Amino acid sequence: MVLMLPMRLRKKNEKDPNKKRVRHEAFTMIEILLVVGIIGALAAALLPRLMRRAAQADIGKTKTTMQSIKGAILEYKMDMGRIPLKREGGLDALIQKPTGRGAERWDGPYISGKDEVPLDAWNGEFIYNTGADIKNKNKFRYFELISLGANGEEGGEGDNADIVTGE
Numbered sequence: 227m228v229l230m231l232p233m234r235l236r237k238k239n240e241k242d243p244n245k246k247r248v249r250h251e252a253f254t255m256i257e258i259l260l261v262v263g264i265i266g267a268l269a270a271a272l273l274p275r276l277m278r279r280a281a282q283a284d285i286g287k288t289k290t291t292m293q294s295i296k297g298a299i300l301e302y303k304m305d306m307g308r309i310p311l312k313r314e315g316g317l318d319a320l321i322q323k324p325t326g327r328g329a330e331r332w333d334g335p336y337i338s339g340k341d342e343v344p345l346d347a348w349n350g351e352f353i354y355n356t357g358a359d360i361k362n363k364n365k366f367r368y369f370e371l372i373s374l375g376a377n378g379e380e381g382g383e384g385d386n387a388d389i390v391t392g393e
Contacts, residue, residue: 281376281385284347288373291344292391295320295352295371298336305333309356309369316354317343346373346389 298320303309306328310319314326320336321343323329337343345351353372370390377386 284376285385285389288346288348288389289391291346292352292371292373292389295337295344296391299369301336302332302334303368305331307331310354312354312356317352348373348376348378350374350378 295317299309299317302320308328310316310324314324315322319332320334321340323332323334343352350373353374354369355372356369373389374380375382375386375388379386380388382388
């Protein structure tokens with residue numbers, strides 16, 4: 227049996243034996259900082275990889291779009307007997323009927339579901355070159371499509387490199 231002295235007679239530091247000790251469970255600051263540091267290290271290690279994958283996906287999307295436009299140009303050529311001319315609007319002739327010679331043979335639009343020519347993955351317009359405007363003189367081509375890549379400027383390396391296709 228515990229003898230309880232009145233509060234006045236008890237020493238200041240003496241604890242009341244009838245009170246249960248409540249323990250507060252929590253993380254220490256060091257534990258929290260350690261977890262934040264580990265998460266930061268993992269993010270730093272994985273982020274460059276994810277960014278590379280995103281860049282590769284944009285390049286793949288642009289190449290797919292270019293192949294789609296290339297197919298539309300070849301279909302146009304089958305109907306019209308020639309590729310779209312720059313003076314008729316270039317790639318816009320794939321969507322809107324051109325005026326002039328042979329317009330009655332136009333059986334478009336050749337890019338379905340679009341009101342305008344698609345853009346590359348970086349929202350840049352494709353460059354459409356024909357004849358003397360073709361940049362790659364090493365290959366005989368009727369036309370070429372160029373995407374200026376992620377930086378939107380001619381030339382570049384890696385993700386910023388130009389993407390070129392033609393026929």
